[in-house]
């Protein structure tokens with residue numbers, strides 16, 4: 273985890289920062305990192321999507337790039353099927369999340 277920078281006025285809210293681009297992200301994106309077994313390094317929504325198989329630049333070769341919407345819906349199916357992810361996902365207070373206006377999470 274990197275040291276938070278005062279780029280966003282909401283910095284105090286975010287517990288996590290992307291290890292690739294330093295974008296802050298909220299609990300829900302953190303849960304997706306756990307689903308993907310990213311523990312030591314964690315990534316924001318945009319970086320997570322760009323790293324998935326099928327995305328441009330993937331080692332799996334040319335494929336149709338996965339859209340954020342498609343990927344998120346797949347991940348949500350996974351999260352909702354497992355109580356260990358579903359419980360913290362649903363208990364997170366989305367109304368307070370500053371990621372909503374900057375489109376960095378699913379809180380909306």
Ligand SMILES: [Zn+2]
Pocket residue numbers: 290291292293294295315316317318319320
């Ligand atoms: Zn990032």
Ligand SMILES: [Zn+2]
Pocket residue numbers: 298299300366369370371372376377378379
């Ligand atoms: Zn959020």
